[in-house]
Amino acid sequence: MSEKKVHEDQKYINGLLENNSFIIQAIYDKFVPKVVNYIKQNSGSVDEAQDVVQDTLITIYNQASQKKLTLTCPFDAYFFLLCKRKWLNELKKNANKEVTINEEVLSKGDDVQELVFETVLFGEKEALFAEMFQKLGAACKDLLRATFKIKSMEEVAASLGVSYAYARKKKSLCIGKLTALVQGSPKFNQLNS
């Protein structure tokens, strides 16, 4: 990342990370009505808008807690564009709905586009990773769950009744297996292209 100036709206990202109810509430009061309007004007219902908003906030939360998410543009534009893209994707999935896409509803700064792109990519990768994790064998899943939950590898080894060296090696092989699964999926290559 370059040395861009952090936008003052970073407080919303930090508030989400801290699970701060006041900030989350403020996001709903300030930024959500616009999203609801947009979705309603584009063949959606209030319930669908609620889901889009919630999913988008969870993706932002996940990205902020796993990677660093530095906001270099207003939260409003970033959040709205993310919700909009998510909704357009939903519409594409159920293509029987009539779509009247009203582009140019916001000014598109480069910063906004770039951040939105990163978050969308992050969200899609995350969904793919979760899907691939489910494809692992039970032994690998259990070992990985234990490894990440109990941080100490000695304890993990003891709890699984294996040696420390074996547990360590097994961990890297299980993540390796997951790596191969992810790399082998067409979706991943599409995302990385």
Add this chain to the structure above:
Amino acid sequence: MEEQDYTAFEAYLTNELSQEARINFETRLKADAEFNKAFNTYKELSAFLAHTLENETPSEAFKSNLENISNTHFSKYKKQKTVFALRPWQYAVAASIVLLIGIFMFDNLSNPQFNDYNNYQTISLTVRGDDSELIKTAEIAFNTKDFNKASKALNKLIALDAENAELKLYRAIANIELNEFDKADTELEGITKGNSVFKNKAIWYLALSKLKQKDYKACKAVLKTLSEEAEDFERAQKLLSKLD
């Protein structure tokens, strides 16, 4: 990738490679594109797993908090939606209901009626140790608004106790209900001239009897004789103002 490549990724990420191995590893990252790609994916997956598995509790807490706030926020839209979802025919129904209520209210306001006032409290005639069947019959009949039966029972009781103003009051009320206005009015006038504690009640019911007879002039005249200490004084004033 080979098994040892994955163990090397892990060792590199957890900083467990010797200096020499580390330099070799980094050289290979630059030279070998496949190795580099696999390493980056491995690294991303490690971060993903760390977050989703290790962090289960904080992210669950966030999700449930988010869901609560979201539900509260969106309940506003859902309420609004029902308000604006009225169809034309529903407006017609709503308008008719308002109109009916209006007519009903107007009717009530313009014409005070006896029926607005005849919600008697349940009476209690039984005295400890002296609960004759007749008293019970009168009481139950009056409280269940069987005024015919109540009147007959009260007649018998008054025959035994001719000076009992309370029994006479209830008999008069029963007679108003039975439209026996002459009997009722004579009895009530008798009570109003006496000095019993039922004097004011008798005045009030005499007025109501006149109201039921639609003799509004007489009703007003009687109401005006009610003293200020009377329990029904306030109701009487309201009735008076409606009659004006």
